Amino acid sequence: MENAELLLLKQEFDPAAATIDPWDVTYLGEKLKLRNYQYNETEVKEYFPADSTVQGTFRVYENLFGIRFEEVRGAPVWSPDVRLYRVTNADDGVTVGYLYLDLYPREGKYGHFATFPVITGRMKNGTWSVPVTIIVGNFPASQGDKPGLLTIDDIETLFHEGGHALHCLLTTVPYGSISGFNTEWDFVETPSQTIEEWTWDPDVLTAISGHYSDPSRKIPKELRDRIIASRDSDIGYYYSRQLANALEDMEYHTAQGPVDVTAVSHRLYREITGIPQPESTHQPASFGHLMGGYDAGYYGYLWSKVYALEITETFRQEGMLNQTTGMRLRQALLSQGNLEDGSALLFNFLGHEPGTAAFNKRLGIVDGAMNKPV
Numbered sequence: 001m002e003n004a005e006l007l008l009l010k011q012e013f014d015p016a017a018a019t020i021d022p023w024d025v026t027y028l029g030e031k032l033k034l035r036n037y038q039y040n041e042t043e044v045k046e047y048f049p050a051d052s053t054v055q056g057t058f059r060v061y062e063n064l065f066g067i068r069f070e071e072v073r074g075a076p077v078w079s080p081d082v083r084l085y086r087v088t089n090a091d092d093g094v095t096v097g098y099l100y101l102d103l104y105p106r107e108g109k110y111g112h113f114a115t116f117p118v119i120t121g122r123m124k125n126g127t128w129s130v131p132v133t134i135i136v137g138n139f140p141a142s143q144g145d146k147p148g149l150l151t152i153d154d155i156e157t158l159f160h161e162g163g164h165a166l167h168c169l170l171t172t173v174p175y176g177s178i179s180g181f182n183t184e185w186d187f188v189e190t191p192s193q194t195i196e197e198w199t200w201d202p203d204v205l206t207a208i209s210g211h212y213s214d215p216s217r218k219i220p221k222e223l224r225d226r227i228i229a230s231r232d233s234d235i236g237y238y239y240s241r242q243l244a245n246a247l248e249d250m251e252y253h254t255a256q257g258p259v260d261v262t263a264v265s266h267r268l269y270r271e272i273t274g275i276p277q278p279e280s281t282h283q284p285a286s287f288g289h290l291m292g293g294y295d296a297g298y299y300g301y302l303w304s305k306v307y308a309l310e311i312t313e314t315f316r317q318e319g320m321l322n323q324t325t326g327m328r329l330r331q332a333l334l335s336q337g338n339l340e341d342g343s344a345l346l347f348n349f350l351g352h353e354p355g356t357a358a359f360n361k362r363l364g365i366v367d368g369a370m371n372k373p374v
Helices: 002-013 024-037 041-045 050-065 152-169 190-200 202-207 221-229 235-254 261-273 299-318 323-334 342-350 357-363
Strands: 067-071 083-089 095-102 114-119 122-124 127-129 132-136
Touching: 002 024, 002 235, 024 221, 041 221, 050 067, 050 152, 050 202, 050 323, 095 152, 114 152, 132 152, 152 190, 190 202, 190 299, 190 323, 202 221, 235 261, 235 299, 235 357, 299 323, 299 342, 299 357, 323 342
Parallel strands: 095 132
Antiparallel strands: 067 083, 083 095, 114 132, 122 127
């Protein structure tokens, strides 16, 4: 188990240690990743300048979904580093939508990553109104003549938010209220968590790379493969934390009467992750998804991942960059908003009812048993 590995590592410099403290997890996890996979994050980042990596992800989307991204020069924007792109069909040049990218920090700006529909695609007075969507983020900005450089987690975030944006941009639904990701809450994250899987495809990772000092220098295969191998190094803790969050959210919203939210949070994290939260902290105060939409629905992140990995398994079998499969995903799911329940859209794409096999495979579970420590 991961906690046991982390404790053994901690005992190397603190022989008296008997437990893992919450502040140990990230530090020891990074130490263990460095030991097991032997790569330096600083070295990795040099191959992923922000601007060129964004363009690389665009090329992946273009290939998969039969679209083109064209920057609209001179468009009115609210900050000099905001970019506007027209998204068109590759075959007929018809505009399907517009995408704003606001990816770098500035004073007073929203501090997280998110995708916002500005105008939903819909029929308006008998005419199709194309969607307008924005991805807001906070990637490292350039410093002098050195561009902002992205970590592998940054790249996964970029693909994730791109999935949300494509869900909005590729819609053909005539009603704005059920267009894009206006779906059931436990399906909202399915496209985004599907598209983020392309981060970990070796051909994709190589294709979008290019050293900031010489774009023709692609990330070395040996380094790339070690990065991909490290993907699941903390999978047990990650999914345990997601499960604790989901249970916490559900317990608050199904409780009868007053709830000591801090006590619930402390209890669930101890039970699920095996690591206590610091007694002086109040985690619910920073858990933004508890209110404002995901109320009693945070489990949807995990459930959507189950769906996402089922979709990804189809691509793995047919080719991660197979445009025929990509267009099938576009037509059967991304364009359909909430015209049908998510389960029906998944059946239309997969050709069968979605199951948990691909998710269990990611966790290393085979026939109810672990085939590797998680």
